[in-house]
Amino acid sequence: MAVSLRVTPRQAVYLAAAQSFARELRVLPRADGDRRRGLAGTTVGSDLP
Incomplete structure (x- = not known):
């Protein structure tokens, strides 16, 4: 998964x-x-560039 x-x-x-x-x-x-802010999320691995 990649995110920006x-x-x-x-x-x-x-x-x-x-x-x-x-x-x-x-x-x-x-x-x-949804415009709220939160702390929980989806785990993203360290293998992203």
Whole structure:
């Protein structure tokens, strides 16, 4: 699975730091029309480019 994220530069720094310390990152898939924010998500492997 590949994903693209729209984040601010500051958020990108946090994501890069989190990835360097974690074995996996989790991405929250959104239903159509859902604009809420949450913490749970789908596991994405580290084999992405």
